[in-house]
Amino acid sequence: MRVRDYQADDDADLYELSRIAFGGPREPGPRSYWSAHVGFTGLVAEDDGGLAGCVKVREYGQFFGGESVPMGGLANVAVHPHARGHGVANTLLDAALVHMRDRGQVVSALFPSAPALYRGRGWEQVGVYERVTLRVEALAMLPRPATRPVLRRAAEEDLPAVLDAYYALASTVDGMLDRSSASFRPEQPLEFDLIDLVPGPDGSVQGYLLADRPDGQQVICHDLVARDPLTALGLLANLGRWTGIVDEVSLRIVDPACWQFLVNQPVAHDIRNHPWMLRVVDLPAAVAARGWPMAEHLTPFAIDLDVTDEHAPWNAGRHRIVVEHGKVTCEPGGAGTVRVDARALGPWYAGSADSAMLRRAGLIDAAPADARMLDVLTGAPHPCRMANTF
Numbered sequence: 001m002r003v004r005d006y007q008a009d010d011d012a013d014l015y016e017l018s019r020i021a022f023g024g025p026r027e028p029g030p031r032s033y034w035s036a037h038v039g040f041t042g043l044v045a046e047d048d049g050g051l052a053g054c055v056k057v058r059e060y061g062q063f064f065g066g067e068s069v070p071m072g073g074l075a076n077v078a079v080h081p082h083a084r085g086h087g088v089a090n091t092l093l094d095a096a097l098v099h100m101r102d103r104g105q106v107v108s109a110l111f112p113s114a115p116a117l118y119r120g121r122g123w124e125q126v127g128v129y130e131r132v133t134l135r136v137e138a139l140a141m142l143p144r145p146a147t148r149p150v151l152r153r154a155a156e157e158d159l160p161a162v163l164d165a166y167y168a169l170a171s172t173v174d175g176m177l178d179r180s181s182a183s184f185r186p187e188q189p190l191e192f193d194l195i196d197l198v199p200g201p202d203g204s205v206q207g208y209l210l211a212d213r214p215d216g217q218q219v220i221c222h223d224l225v226a227r228d229p230l231t232a233l234g235l236l237a238n239l240g241r242w243t244g245i246v247d248e249v250s251l252r253i254v255d256p257a258c259w260q261f262l263v264n265q266p267v268a269h270d271i272r273n274h275p276w277m278l279r280v281v282d283l284p285a286a287v288a289a290r291g292w293p294m295a296e297h298l299t300p301f302a303i304d305l306d307v308t309d310e311h312a313p314w315n316a317g318r319h320r321i322v323v324e325h326g327k328v329t330c331e332p333g334g335a336g337t338v339r340v341d342a343r344a345l346g347p348w349y350a351g352s353a354d355s356a357m358l359r360r361a362g363l364i365d366a367a368p369a370d371a372r373m374l375d376v377l378t379g380a381p382h383p384c385r386m387a388n389t390f
Contacts, residue, residue, distance in 0.1 A: 001052060001088065003095045006042030008035045013051045014044070014076075021078035034076075039183030041103070042076075043095055045088050052083035055092045057100060058390050061178030062109060064350060065291025065378075066171050068178040072096070072105035072281065073390045077113075089114075093121045097281060097312050106286040107349065108279045109175075111389060115277070121311050122342035123277040124363075126350045127175040127384030130253040132271045134263075136219075139249060140240030142233060142264060149198040149234035154208065158197060159186060161205040165197075169225050169255055174350055175276075175384035183390075192222065196238065198231050207231035209238060217247040223254050223387065232258045254387040276386055278346035283307065283315045286349060287330035294377060296326035303373050306336030307345070315342065321377070328377065338366040338374070351378030 006014075011033040018024065024032075034042060034056065045053040056076040061068035074096060079088045100108055112118050115125070154162060163179060163186075170176035189195050189210055197208040207226030211219055219242050226232035232255075239249050253259045253271070280286050302322045309315040320334035340348075344363035347353035355371035358364045364371060374380070 001045055001047045001083075001086075001091065003043055003045050003091060006034065006044055006054070006056075010044055010051070010054075011035050014054055017051055017054060017078050017080055018076060020081065038185070039181060040075075041099065043092055043099060045079075045083075045092055047083055047086075047088075049080075049082050051080060053077075053079040053088040053092050055096050057096060057103075057105070058183045059105070060109075060181050060183055060390075062107065063171050063176045063178060064107075064174050065293055067289065067291035068171075068180075069107055069286065069289045070105045071177075072100035072103070072108040073183070074108060074110040075390045077110075089117055090121065093118070094311055097121070097279075100281045101312070101314070104285070106280070106282045106289050107346075108281050109276055109386070111274055111276050118277055118279075119343060121279070122309060122345070123279040124343040124346045125275050126278040126346050126352045127276050127386055129274040129276060129386045129389055130271050131250055132253060132259070132269060133218075133248050133250050134266075134269070136240060136243050136246055136249050138240075138264060138266065139236050140243045142236050142240065142262070144237055145230040145233045147230065148237075149206070149231055151196045151198055151209075151234070151238060154189070154195040154197045156187065156190060158205065159189060161200075161203055162189060162195075162197060162208050165205040165208060165225050165227060166223070168227055170387075173256070173385050174352075174382070175278075175386050177386060177388050179388075194219075196235075198226070198234060200227070207235055209235045211239075213246075218250055219246055219248075220250045222252050224251065224258060225254060226258065229262060232262055236262065252387060253385070256383065256385065274389060278350055279342075280315065280345035280349050281312060283319060283345065284330040287321065287328055290328075290349065292323075292328040292377060294379060295323050295328050298323055298376065300324040301373060302334070303370075304334030304337040306339045307342065308340070309342035309345075312342065315345070321374075323373075323377070337370045338364060340364050348374055348378065348380070350384045351380040351382050352384045354380040357381060 058073035210223035
């Protein structure tokens with residue numbers, strides 16, 4: 001078996017492989033082929049029987065500590081039935097790690113259909129992608145803002161300001177995607193049925209609502225972003241005005257503050273969660289790329305790690321995390337006081353798990369006092385969230 005880069009000539013074979021693996025129509029649509037999309041690279045595996053497997057690596061940035069970190073988003077991981085059970089997926093993942101490191105994608109995220117496969121290669125569950133379905137009357141009964149925001153339909157010239165409003169939120173929530181990467185088409189928001197905004201001063205946007213109105217009894221809300229509570233309540237009230245027309249609103253939880261503090265949540269409600277996993281691809285580079293808001297408030301210290309990482313051997317061995325003059329760096333060497341499995345690096349980096357959680361899971365081995373400063377650096381544990389799937 002050999003692994004090589006994706007080429008446009010692979011499109012038809014890749015469509016057939018994905019159709020068999022994930023389901024879909026026999027006849028491809030206009031955007032079914034990989035070449036119809038932008039902002040990605042890909043790897044394919046071949047054996048004597050032809051195309052054996054594939055993986056797509058999307059070019060993303062992901063916010064951690066307020067900074068956009070280069071991230072490779074793995075998608076379309078598929079193995080042809082004739083080749084299953086022969087290590088094709090593992091071979092592709094190992095090749096993808098080298099591929100991402102070479103391209104400067106210092107972390108990698110994915111939505112797992114087979115968690116055990118990805119855990120075996122160093123990815124670990126870190127965050128959530130959540131949707132809640134509410135009766136529309138629940139939104140209609142929310143408190144009305146004292147001053148009703150004026151909404152209007154967004155136009156193409158508003159898109160930069162809409163993106164700025166998204167960044168004002170996304171940069172404060174670890175795990176959110178940077179939508180300026182090549183994987184996002186700038187004009188894409190205009191393709192939704194609803195893109196209503198609340199204008200702010202000097203051409204800015206105070207908040208916006210992005211939604212679809214498909215057939216049936218639902219409005220599907222993709223983004224509800226607001227810079228302040230009055231704007232959020234105004235946007236929620238606008239969704240509530242669908243009362244009598246539709247039965248439900250499917251609300252993607254983009255801003256946890258809006259959902260937790262402004263929506264009157266029923267005593268019992270169902271949230272559909274699609275968890276995602278994270279892996280540190282290049283530890284020193286990932287530490288350099290991340291924001292560390294706490295660092296400027298800390299006196300200088302160092303944490304000595306001894307990393308076990310069979311599948312990204314450049315991460316393996318002893319590293320020293322150094323905090324000094326408000327900066328955090330990762331240097332080779334140190335005493336190896338905190339022994340870390342590769343799977344622990346993602347939850348630590350994201351801040352989704354503290355050292356006590358990782359120790360109970362068998363992912364780190366250290367005295368509690370030796371590992372505690374890892375938690376201080378990231379503010380762990382705290383929720384991590386993504387508002388896009390891939």
